[in-house]
Amino acid sequence: MKTELCKVDEALSILVGKWKPIILLHLFNENTLRFSELKRLMPNITQKMLTKQLRELEEEDIIERVVYPQVPPKVEYSISEYGKSLQPVLNVMHEWGSAHTQHMQGKRNEKILEQSQ
Amino acid sequence: MKTELCKVDEALSILVGKWKPIILLHLFNENTLRFSELKRLMPNITQKMLTKQLRELEEEDIIERVVYPQVPPKVEYSISEYGKSLQPVLNVMHEWGSAHTQHMQGKRNEKILEQSQ
DNA sequence: CTGCATCCTGGATGATACTG
DNA sequence: CAGTATCATCCAGGATGCAG
Numbered sequence: 001m002k003t004e005l006c007k008v009d010e011a012l013s014i015l016v017g018k019w020k021p022i023i024l025l026h027l028f029n030e031n032t033l034r035f036s037e038l039k040r041l042m043p044n045i046t047q048k049m050l051t052k053q054l055r056e057l058e059e060e061d062i063i064e065r066v067v068y069p070q071v072p073p074k075v076e077y078s079i080s081e082y083g084k085s086l087q088p089v090l091n092v093m094h095e096w097g098s099a100h101t102q103h104m105q106g107k108r109n110e111k112i113l114e115q116s117q
Numbered sequence: 118m119k120t121e122l123c124k125v126d127e128a129l130s131i132l133v134g135k136w137k138p139i140i141l142l143h144l145f146n147e148n149t150l151r152f153s154e155l156k157r158l159m160p161n162i163t164q165k166m167l168t169k170q171l172r173e174l175e176e177e178d179i180i181e182r183v184v185y186p187q188v189p190p191k192v193e194y195s196i197s198e199y200g201k202s203l204q205p206v207l208n209v210m211h212e213w214g215s216a217h218t219q220h221m222q223g224k225r226n227e228k229i230l231e232q233s234q
Numbered sequence: 235c236t237g238c239a240t241c242c243t244g245g246a247t248g249a250t251a252c253t254g
Numbered sequence: 255c256a257g258t259a260t261c262a263t264c265c266a267g268g269a270t271g272c273a274g
Contacts, residue, residue, distance in 0.1 A: 005215075006138060006139060006142050006211065007210075007211045007212075007214030007215040007217075007218060008132070008138040008142075008207055008210045008211050008214055009138055009139075009214070010214030010215070010217055010218055011210040011211070011213050011214035011217065012129070012132060012133060012138065012210070012214075014217065015125070015129060016129065016133055017246085018246080018247070021123060021125040021126055021129065022123060022126075025123050025125070034255085034256090035255070035256055035257080036255060036256075039256095046247085046248060046249075046250095047256075047257065047258090048247090048248080048249090048257090048258080048259090049246095049247065049248075050256095050257095051256080051257060051258085052246095052247090060217075060221070061220065061221070061224060067256095070255090071254085071255090072254095072255040072256080073254085073255050073256050073257080074255070074256085075255080075256060075257090082220060085213065085216070086213065088209065088213075089209050089210060089213045090125055092205065092206050092209045093124075093125045093128040093129070093206060093210075094123065094124045094125050094128070095124075096128050096202065096203070096206045097124030097125060097126070097127030097128035097129075098122075098124045098127070099202070100124075100127055100128065100131065100177070101124060101127055103178065103199060104177070104178070107178065134266085134267095135266080135267070151235085151236095152235070152236055152237085153235060153236080156236095163267085163268060163269075163270095164236075164237070164238095165237085165238080165239095165267085165268075165269090165270095166266095166267065166268075167237095168236080168237055168238080169266095169267090184236095187235095188235090188274090189235040189236080190235050190236050190237085190274085191235075191236090192235080192236065192237095
């Protein structure tokens, strides 16, 4: 991998955002979700942030947004065909993240053991 | 992957930082680099930021920091044994990032084509 | 050479109220 | 229901100067 061509940042820029990974996870799990359903699945997110993060993911072609012309409105979100290419990336990161949590827990335990001696 | 156990954020938290991916890339390429060498490889980073990002990576056990008790000081950084487990993660992200750049470029070209008709 | 302390700014996130 | 608008907050990152 050439230094000048490092594209890790490109992938990061898509995934970074306090709620993007969890939004993607829900959409991968459920295929299709309405705005209000996503909101319910993430009680702590504000409407503003949910809207914003969804817009950004849509902008990058990761998710699809379908508006049904109704009253009251109905909007459905789903992973785009292209967006599915992110699945393996998320999987690798998830697995490494899990391992890392355990690794660091091990480190902490070592420290406690040292101190108790 | 269970929603409650999503560890993508864990991986992200390690990699996020304006200079971390590029720092890691250099260290993977060169095995060992002094502080000043890293600085030279990244002309735009400030000393403060380089120090900070290195400290954070060290904190997470990704890199190793060796201080030689000399005057003037000499400090060498390298990827830790454990840190090498990040390589495949970075590779996957780099590859997806490259593909994404092309994908979005394709999208932009489509648009230009539409407009010229 | 390596690194810390201080001050500063923009952008990401949040709280809240309002709307078609 | 699915947003938008406004204001407030916080922190990563940058500029600069000092130090062992």
